[in-house]
Amino acid sequence: MARFAARRLVGMILVLFAISVIVFAIFNVIPNSDPAVRMAGKTADAQLIENVRKEWGFDDSLPQQYMTTMKKIFTGDLISYTERANVDEKIVEGVPQTFSLCIGAAVIWMFFGILFGYLSAVRAGGWLDRVLTVVSVAGISIPVVWLGVILLNFFCYKLELFPTGGYVGFTEDPVQWAYHLILPWLTLAFISVGFYSRVLRSNMLDAMSEDYVRTARAKGLSERRVMTRHVLRNSLIPIVTLFGLDFGATLGGGAILTEAVFGLEGIGQYAFEATTNLDLPPVMAITLFGAFFIVFFNALVDIAYAYLDPRVRLGTSAQ
Amino acid sequence: MALEPSLEPSLPGAGEAGFPPAPAGVSAEGRGPWSLAFRRLLRNRVALAFGALFVLIVAFVLAAPLWANDVAHTGPNATHTTEKISVDGERREVVNLEGVPIGPVYLGADGKFFLGADGGLGRDEMVRLMYGGRTSLFVGIVAALITTVLATLLGLIAGYYRGWADAVISRSMDVIWAFPVLLLGIALGTALAVGGLKIGPLSLSSGSIWIPILIIGFVYVPYMGRAVRGEVLALREKEFVEAAVAQGAGPLRVMFGELLPNLSTTIIVFFTLNIANSMLLEAGLSFLGAGVQPPNSSWGTMLAEGFEQITSAPQLAIIPGTMILLTVLAANVFGDGVRDALDPKSKVRLEARAGKVEPEGTAV
Numbered sequence: 001m002a003r004f005a006a007r008r009l010v011g012m013i014l015v016l017f018a019i020s021v022i023v024f025a026i027f028n029v030i031p032n033s034d035p036a037v038r039m040a041g042k043t044a045d046a047q048l049i050e051n052v053r054k055e056w057g058f059d060d061s062l063p064q065q066y067m068t069t070m071k072k073i074f075t076g077d078l079i080s081y082t083e084r085a086n087v088d089e090k091i092v093e094g095v096p097q098t099f100s101l102c103i104g105a106a107v108i109w110m111f112f113g114i115l116f117g118y119l120s121a122v123r124a125g126g127w128l129d130r131v132l133t134v135v136s137v138a139g140i141s142i143p144v145v146w147l148g149v150i151l152l153n154f155f156c157y158k159l160e161l162f163p164t165g166g167y168v169g170f171t172e173d174p175v176q177w178a179y180h181l182i183l184p185w186l187t188l189a190f191i192s193v194g195f196y197s198r199v200l201r202s203n204m205l206d207a208m209s210e211d212y213v214r215t216a217r218a219k220g221l222s223e224r225r226v227m228t229r230h231v232l233r234n235s236l237i238p239i240v241t242l243f244g245l246d247f248g249a250t251l252g253g254g255a256i257l258t259e260a261v262f263g264l265e266g267i268g269q270y271a272f273e274a275t276t277n278l279d280l281p282p283v284m285a286i287t288l289f290g291a292f293f294i295v296f297f298n299a300l301v302d303i304a305y306a307y308l309d310p311r312v313r314l315g316t317s318a319q
Numbered sequence: 320m321a322l323e324p325s326l327e328p329s330l331p332g333a334g335e336a337g338f339p340p341a342p343a344g345v346s347a348e349g350r351g352p353w354s355l356a357f358r359r360l361l362r363n364r365v366a367l368a369f370g371a372l373f374v375l376i377v378a379f380v381l382a383a384p385l386w387a388n389d390v391a392h393t394g395p396n397a398t399h400t401t402e403k404i405s406v407d408g409e410r411r412e413v414v415n416l417e418g419v420p421i422g423p424v425y426l427g428a429d430g431k432f433f434l435g436a437d438g439g440l441g442r443d444e445m446v447r448l449m450y451g452g453r454t455s456l457f458v459g460i461v462a463a464l465i466t467t468v469l470a471t472l473l474g475l476i477a478g479y480y481r482g483w484a485d486a487v488i489s490r491s492m493d494v495i496w497a498f499p500v501l502l503l504g505i506a507l508g509t510a511l512a513v514g515g516l517k518i519g520p521l522s523l524s525s526g527s528i529w530i531p532i533l534i535i536g537f538v539y540v541p542y543m544g545r546a547v548r549g550e551v552l553a554l555r556e557k558e559f560v561e562a563a564v565a566q567g568a569g570p571l572r573v574m575f576g577e578l579l580p581n582l583s584t585t586i587i588v589f590f591t592l593n594i595a596n597s598m599l600l601e602a603g604l605s606f607l608g609a610g611v612q613p614p615n616s617s618w619g620t621m622l623a624e625g626f627e628q629i630t631s632a633p634q635l636a637i638i639p640g641t642m643i644l645l646t647v648l649a650a651n652v653f654g655d656g657v658r659d660a661l662d663p664k665s666k667v668r669l670e671a672r673a674g675k676v677e678p679e680g681t682a683v
Contacts, residue, residue, distance in 0.1 A: 018494045026510050137655070141595065141648040143602045145622055146640030153633040253499025257603050261626070271502055272607055275509045283506055290499040298497070 004306050008299045019291045020284065024066050027280040035081050035280065056081075073285050082277045087285045090270055097167050098266035101258065102250045104181055105188035110243060112193045117200025117239075118232055124205060132201070136194030147190060148261030151183045165263030184262040188255060192246060196239060203235035210234075241301050248297025252290030359660040366656020373649035376642070380456055383449035390430035391443050395450040396614065399441040404431055413441040419631045420444075437621070437635055438628050444638065447621060452642060454617035458532050458601045458610075459646075463593035465536025470543035471586055475574050477544075478551025489548065492541035500538055501603060507534045508609030526612040531604060535597045542596075543589045547582060554581055584661045591654030595647045602643050618643050 036053040053059050057068055072078040078087040120129040156164040162183055168176040207213065208231055216226045246254075256268030267286055274282035350358075360366065387394055399413045406427040413436045414420050420436035423444075433445035477488040495503070508531060515525040516533075523529050554560065555578065563577045604610030605619025606626070613620070618639040625635030 015494055015497050019498060022494070022498075023506060026506050137648065137651055141599075141644060141651050143599055143622070143640055143643045143647070145602065145606050145626065146637070146644055149622075149626060149629060149633065149636045149640060152629060153637070157630060157633070249499070253502040256501050256505075257606065260607065268501075272505060275505045276608060278509065278513060283502075287499065287502050287506065290502055291497050294499065295497050 001307065005303050008302055012295045012299045015295050016288060016291055020070060020288055021066070023284050023287045024062075024069065024280075027278070027283065028062060028065075035278070069281065069284060072281075073288065078281045078285060080274065080279050080281050082274075082279045087282045090282065091267055091285060091289060094265060094267040094270050096169065097264045098251070098255060098259070098268060100167075100170065100177065100181055101184050101188065101255055101264060101266060102247070104178075104185040105255075105258075106243070106247050106250070108185055108189040109192040109196060110239075112189070113196025114200060114232075114236075114239065115197075116193065117197035117204065118227070120197060121201045121204035121208075121231075122227060124201070129201070132194055132197050134194075136198045139191045139194040142191065144187060144191070144257040145261055148183075148187050148258065151187060152261070155183060167264055184258050184264060187261070188250070188258045196242070199242060200235055200239050203238055204231050207231045207235050241305065244297045244301040244304070248294045252293040253286075356660045359663070360656060363656045363659065366653050366659070369649045369652035370656070372645065373653055376452070376646050376649065377456065380449055380452035383446070383453060386430075386449055387443075387446045391433070391446050392431065393443050393446060395442065395447045395616070397442060399436065399443070400439065402441065414439060417631075420628075420635070422632070422634060434638060435632075435634065438624065438632065444635065447616060448618075448639060448642065451616045451618050451621050451639065452646075454528065454611055454615055455598060455601060455619065455643065456646070458528065458535065458617065459594050459598035462532045462535035462539075462597040462601070463590055465533065466539045466543055466593045466597070467586060467590045469536070469540045470589070471547055471579070471582065473540065474544045474547025475551055475578060475582075478548040479555055479570065479574050479578065481552075485548070488544070492544050495538065496541040496545075498538075500600070501607075503538055504534055504600060504604050505607055505609040507537075508604055512609065512612055526615065528611060528615050530612075531601060531610045535600050535604070538600070539593060539596055543593065546589065547585060550582060550585055551578055554578055584658075587661065588654060588658040591650050591657060595650040595654065598643060598647050598650070602640075 036049050036056065036058050057065060060068070069078065073088070076086070076088040079085070080087050080090070116128065116132055120126070120132050123129060152164060155161045163180050166180055168180050170177045213226060213230055216230045217223075221229075253268060253271065255266065256272060258264075259266045259268040260272065267289065270282060271286040271290075273279075274286070383395075393399070402413050403410050404413060404421075404424075405411075406421075406424045411421060411424075413432065418439050420438050420441060421432055422435040424432050424435065426433070432443055434448060435444050436442060437444045437447055473488050473492070477485040511523075511530045511534070512525050515527070516523040516530065523533075555573075560573060560577055563573050568576065601610055601617060602619035602622060605617055606623045608623070611617040611620050621639035622636055622643070625632070625637070625639065628635055
């Protein structure tokens with residue numbers, strides 16, 4: 001078990017390393033994007049450009065520059081090109097908004113995903129079951145921006161029920177915090193609710209034909225208890241796995257569009273602004289930050305699985 | 320399942336093992352799997368309806384020049400800022416003094432400004448929608464083709480050769496997959512939108528429509544490539560591969576003559592969902608300014624422009640957004656129907672298509 005976890009961790013670090021090299025390469029192989037020229041301004045002469053190049057180390061070799069950037073990310077000394085602000089501090093500033101958005105949305109999609117999945121499995125073929133089929137296809141087909149626009153237009157501008165954007169800190173006022181975030185939460189959660197309920201439903205239907213369910217019924221347990229304690233419980237494992245992967249992806253950049261539509265100044269927004277300005281340091285840091293969550297949750301899921309299923313650990317599982 | 324039992328003695332060569340012979344007079348060969356799949360698809364009304372919707376949307380965007388020249392008498396980039404049109408006999412400004420564009424007038428002005436104008440410049444929204452749709456569909460379909468071809472090739476090579484080829488391809492796909500898709504798209508999109516792309520003889524200018532196409536085609540390769548590789552790994556152990564090798568078939572013939580035809584179901588199914596995913600990513604990237612660049616416009620860029628005026632003219636964001644939704648929905652539902660028809664027992668369920676990868680050992 002420990003060996004498996006160690007192997008997984010090494011793989012994780014290698015992937016992160018590869019990602020950082022790729023991002024660095026993307027920004028250094030583009031023509032016409034010499035950062036020194038842009039930073040020196042429009043009226044700069046050759047001397048000024050040369051000074052900027054020296055000062056920021058753009059005349060070093062590429063591997064050297066890469067090493068410097070990486071070192072600065074981890075020591076918290078990374079400065080962005082355009083705003084000349086500390087990148088790590090800016091990321092930390094964005095964390096509360098992004099995490100509030102993602103965690104809140106995750107709670108909603110898990111709660112309703114499990115509730116609807118349970119109900120549609122118990123009454124397979126019923127109206128809820130049919131509605132959820134539609135909802136799950138809609139969920140994977142809806143452009144996030146479109147959903148955001150519809151909600152904004154209807155609830156904020158027509159009915160004036162909700163604020164049109166902005167963020168209130170949880171510690172300042174929890175009620176206002178939730179009130180401001182409810183539409184972004186719904187937008188982000190909608191994509192997953194139908195999907196999760198479908199997965200849970202099909203797992204529960206599979207589990208219902210298992211022997212242990214028949215045994216539970218034979219013991220004289222109430223139908224409800226059989227469903228919740230035996231069927232649901234055993235069907236939740238794949239859902240939790242999926243959740244691990246999705247939550248990592250959402251934290252790691254999956255919420256950019258939602259942040260952009262609802263004007264949340266989260267990490268995704270910062271990444272977007274930085275890329276538009278071809279500002280390499282923040283993009284490097286944020287991509288690594290995002291990739292870290294994706295890779296970390298992937299590894300967590302794998303390790304959890306290996307713990308639950310020895311075949312995975314021993315490498316005999318089907319490809 | 321589409322075969323009626325027949326009382327005729329089975330003809331030589333009719334039906335494979337386990338299949339009843341074909342009814343007399345229909346075909347002495349028996350129905351092939353493709354014909355069976357096609358018949359199953361024809362019975363799936365919902366899938367057919369959405370397939371028809373997709374065809375309608377394609378026809379709609381193809382008709383763009385017709386509508387522009389013969390009905391609206393304007394182009395997608397022609398501005399009408401200071402003009403007035405008569406709607407049902409009433410004179411109205413295309414863009415009023417506050418800069419708010421005219422809303423949908425439908426046939427009130429003989430087809431001009433059917434869906435109103437698009438903000439300050441007063442361009443005809445309907446004409447723009449039709450031309451923008453051409454870009455969106457073109458990007459979606461071509462990117463899906465690129466993904467499909469690359470993923471199939473890489474999956475075949477990785478699964479067939481295994482060893483170090485597999486290691487290199489699989490690890491590279493892992494890395495791309497661990498990238499936040501939107502972040503990778505934005506980084507590539509913005510970087511290339513500034514400098515263009517030059518690889519050997521291939522040279523793309525910075526505003527080229529091919530930049531988002533290549534990016535989108537590229538980032539979804541692992542999504543499909545992993546599935547193809549897994550299937551090839553299983554297929555290459557089958558007897559027919561052994562038989563081909565025994566006949567002296569080389570790697571190329573085994574891969575393209577034996578394995579590829581057996582991947583056709585996977586390829587077809589993934590192709591339709593690649594179209595859906597590509598169009599969604601195009602919309603997202605364009606909304607963030609890293610996708611289709613002006614002067615080209617797509618439904619994604621229209622959605623972005625419309626979003627700027629959400630308070631005064633929300634329809635400018637809702638209309639292109641709805642077109643994206645309908646197209647993606649049509650591709651998804653039709654693709655689902657095709658999958659059901661080709662492989663009724665498939666484990667690649669609807670659930671597995673939103674890019675969610677089943678971890679090993681999951682019994683989803």
